Amino acid sequence: MQLQSGRHFKEQKVVSVARKDQVYTILRQAIISSQLAPGEAIRKEVIAAQLGVSRTPISDAINRLADEGLVEIYPQTGTFVARLLLDKIETAQFVRAALETAAIRRAAQQSTPEIIARMRQNLEQQKIAADRQDFEQFYELDEALHDMISDSTGLVGLREITSRERSQIDRARRLLLHYETRMSETLIEHEAIISAIADKDPERAAKTMEAHISQMSKMLLHLRDKRPELFGN
């Protein structure tokens, strides 16, 4: 099939503030924070009315969330917040471990003392948040630290990719926080990672990461027993 030909474009970059992007951000946040619970129906018209827009930007945002695995669309039936699937979470953990280990490996070679300093500063703040039992703050700092690791590779767009692939895990972690706080343990793991970067010893960081992941898998099994309605399969 011949598809067309003709005009070409020049240059420029636009920062999109389209409604569909705002809706995407709002819904994504609502899902990851479990304000919208796994399995819950999403009624486009209701959301549209609540946000004061038409169905179109809602549908666009939801399609993107479906690609990301955060919602399930059943044609002609309904759209639902995706339930947790241990299989998919396992895959996400694998992807995350692969990407972050590689990022750390690279960061360990390239990271400047300045970046290390900023990471240590983040860790200090995490300590404060942990002492206060401030989940939200702790969680935000945790995300920021991971973003720093992505950014410290110097690779354009890597942060967006890792962030996207982490969304399943982020949601699971938030749910786990309500049941069992592992902030102090997480803090120790983070310190190990930063030390590894500073010492340029990525293998140690990889080991820590694996331990962290297997720990989380165990906790997810507990969560499934307590809250089976959150899970698919």
Place this chain on the structure above:
Amino acid sequence: MQLQSGRHFKEQKVVSVARKDQVYTILRQAIISSQLAPGEAIRKEVIAAQLGVSRTPISDAINRLADEGLVEIYPQTGTFVARLLLDKIETAQFVRAALETAAIRRAAQQSTPEIIARMRQNLEQQKIAADRQDFEQFYELDEALHDMISDSTGLVGLREITSRERSQIDRARRLLLHYETRMSETLIEHEAIISAIADKDPERAAKTMEAHISQMSKMLLHLRDKRPELFGN
């Protein structure tokens, strides 16, 4: 903002054959095969007419392609096939290397003799395609081999993720094929990877992968000299 609450869903999986998915597949294929050249304008109405559907499924497909980095949307202006960006390709190579190295590491532990046999069979076919100088066939087999590696991890959905993240690279490789065939070299690299899996030596495979990537980066610089219109930056 309160977002709603209410009905829940039960079970089931639907195979989507929606028009937007068909359009997505057609356009993606057209872009990766360079039937639609980098920088070329995509006129939704023209595509819609050619495919005999309305603008809606075209827009849906294009939004997805934009997320994937294969098209650039300039609001109120136009939509264009993404030009090649060395920065983004470098990131994609990093991601690919990270994921496939990790996959091979895991595959090396889990792969059955049967899977190894199928991979070797694929290699034989690649040899035949290379002898015939059959780019298309060679390329398809190459993709199939990479998919086998993803699948051999046993991780649900990993193939889709790697495939998505590889799309930038796939497109670049196809363009390179027109200028310089590296089929015999690629074949040797593939053989090294399979041997590594069979020998359970992932480190060797990782080294091969890195060599392969740096080789490709060099070729991309040549391509940019010869065909600067394909590149952004």
Place this chain on the structure above:
DNA sequence: GCTTTGTATGTAACATGTTAGATGCTATCT
């Protein structure tokens, strides 16, 4: 009671109309 069939309902998918804004061209002024 249990299964089956028909029907009503609700939704995503799709079609199409409208709007706002970006670009490019042209006419005007200096």
Place this chain on the structure above:
DNA sequence: AGATAGCATCTAACATGTTACATACAAAGC
């Protein structure tokens, strides 16, 4: 001539109407 302002044009974004289909439920048959 070169810059500028106004205007025509084109497009993505958005709104809204329509359709086809999956599900649920109720009625009918066994």
